[in-house]
Amino acid sequence: MNGSEVISAAPTYLSLLSYAEQFGSPINMVPLDKNLVHDLDAMGGRITNKTGLIFVCNPNNPTGTILPAQQLRDFCSDVSSRVNVFVDEAYFEFIDQPYPSMIELVKEGKNVIVSRTFSKVYGLAGIRMGYLIARPDIAARIRKNRMSMLNIMAIQAAKAALTDEAFYKQSIAKNAEAKALIYDTLNDLKLESVPSSTNFVFFKTGRDIKKVIPAMKEYGVSVGRPFPPLTDWCRISTGKIEDVKRFNKGLRKMMT
Ligand SMILES: Cc1ncc(COP(=O)(O)O)c(C=O)c1O
The missing domain is CATH 3.40.640.10 (Type I PLP-dependent aspartate aminotransferase-like (Major domain))
Known part of the structure; x- marks a missing residue:
């Protein structure tokens, strides 16, 4: 270079x-x-x-x-x-x-x-x-x-x-299940998001991410860092289904 x-x-x-x-x-x-x-x-x-x-x-x-x-x-x-x-x-x-x-x-x-x-x-x-x-x-x-x-x-x-096909399939399936749960909550809360082809979802809280991070921590959830210039958006990674449910519950509380 x-x-x-x-x-x-x-x-x-x-x-x-x-x-x-x-x-x-x-x-x-x-x-x-x-x-x-x-x-x-x-x-x-x-x-x-x-x-x-x-x-x-x-x-x-x-x-x-x-x-x-x-x-x-x-x-x-x-x-x-x-x-x-x-x-x-x-x-x-x-x-x-x-x-x-x-x-x-x-x-x-x-x-x-x-x-x-x-x-x-x-x-x-x-x-x-x-x-x-x-x-x-x-x-x-x-x-x-x-x-x-x-x-x-x-x-x-x-x-x-590379030979563990069962784990690969489970990883894809669980991720899809987790994302669907996250999108359900975002839709319910009428929060804007973009379609994700990954193992995380990016959505707009409309709030400063620097405040969202500690607020979500209170509910036991670590969300992504600030991504300037989109500082009122938030990235949540998928995890175990119980983790995703904890995120969904925490987000509902935070947004209401
Ligand atoms: C786009 C992208 N590339 C690469 C990586 C990192 O991969 P690795 O763990 O192999 O360094 C990440 C991890 O967050 C990523 O998001």
Whole structure:
């Protein structure tokens, strides 16, 4: 990257961006559109000869939104002839409709990097296991700047996770059940939200999140941090069904 600029949405997942900043890269943040989806036209419009990489988090954290598949594919295909494109697919497994991974573009030899993790659908966040899919020449360049090394226990756990179809199915099903319960409550309370393709739901309380966080703590629920500029929105992750019920009860109390 050598200090070249990164273009990303705002708000989005910040890890890669913080890492790029440590390497001296300025971040050029483009607000999400009115549906809280990446504004690809605006992001593409920001490309200059200083741009090194475009970061697309799809589904996006914290909103849970996904891009229209063909639009994303066309965008990545087009801009990757000029800049590196990084697509974070951490939540890809939770998308509940036929949806192409941008791994397809990697296979076509494009300048596209896709990341995946075992932290979400496989429930293995603590083992620190994830991977990138990229053209071999790009992978070789990235490997030199690797942030962490794998250990043998993490590799064994990941291998086991990949063969544990029952857990995978349960993870998807329980998450869908939990989200349905959350959306029921949000609809009841007439709180605006966006469709989530992840294991969390982003919704508008209309209240300052800095006040919502301690208020929900009172009911035993930790909600997400502030995501500027959407500081009157709130992110709640799914959990066990009893946890979700506790959230629903707490939210009803807080909002009335
Ligand atoms: C979009 C996104 N990418 C990556 C990660 C992190 O994955 P890992 O636990 O493998 O670092 C997260 C976790 O919150 C995330 O939301």
